[in-house]
Amino acid sequence: ALRMVDENVNGFDPYIKPVNENELREPTDKRMFVLAAALKQSYTVTKLYELTKIDRWFLEKFKNIVEYYKVLESINSGSITHEILKSAKQMGFSDKQIAVAIKSTELAVRKLREEFKITPFVKQIDTVAAEWPASTNYLYLTYNGSTHDLQFPGEFIMVLGSGVYRIGSSVEFDWCAVGCLRELKNQHKKTIMVNYNPETVSTDYDMSDRLY
Structure with missing residues (x-):
């Protein structure tokens, strides 16, 4: 989520902001990075709960991320194993984030991950709470x-969305994607929409054949 909102950050990064207890008390868009720094400096979950009032369940999850970040920092690019890399990906670390921790490059991590055959699976979001098969x-x-939820027959055209909007930007950016999808549909082409802004027309369920 942090990477989606700001392309200039690598995720839950403990090096962006220094520890400041006053900043931990006040909810702001930068507090997450102060929290990461505090966890890196071994602040306890109890202490952070007292300062932030963030539920302990979430604080424990944040702590897990920082603890694994420490694991990655303790190894170098030549000794990272399949299990360590797979666990990092399962926890949500990006290739770039892993590369920074092990002092390597994003391209090298991606290449190693592909050599290890660590690739993601495509799953469907269950919108009917498992009452019947989701469609x-x-x-x-x-x-x-461990498996994909659907087949990949090919012959799809992918449309890339413009992602998150900030106050002051315009919906015209999304309308470009909508116009593209509609024209492709008029030409009887199957479409894939890739976008991470859920409150847009381009991400409506009936705008494309497959929505990521």
Whole structure:
């Protein structure tokens, strides 16, 4: 989520902001990075709960991320194993984030991951709470799977969305994707929409054949 909102951050990064207890008390868009720094400096979950009032369940999850970040920092690019890399991907670390931790490059990590055959699986979002088999075209990628939920016959055209919007930007950016999808549909082409902004027309369930 942090990477989606700001392409300039690598995720739950403990090196962006220094520890400041006053900043931990005040909820802001930068507090997450102060929290990461505090966990890196061994602040306890109890202490952080007292400062932030963030539920302990979430604090434990954040702690797991930082603890694994320490594991990655303790090894170098030449000694990272299949299990360590797979666990990092399952926890949500990006290739770039892993590369920074092990002092390598994003391209090298990606190449190693592909050599290890660590690739994501495509799953369908269950919108009916398992009452009957889901048939929606809402799809996502995960490293915590073992099989794909659908087949890949080919002959699809992928349309890339413009992602998150900030206040002051315009919906015209999304309308470009919508116009493209509609024209492809008029030409009887099957479409894939890739976008991470859920509150847009381009991500409506009936706009494309497959929505990531």
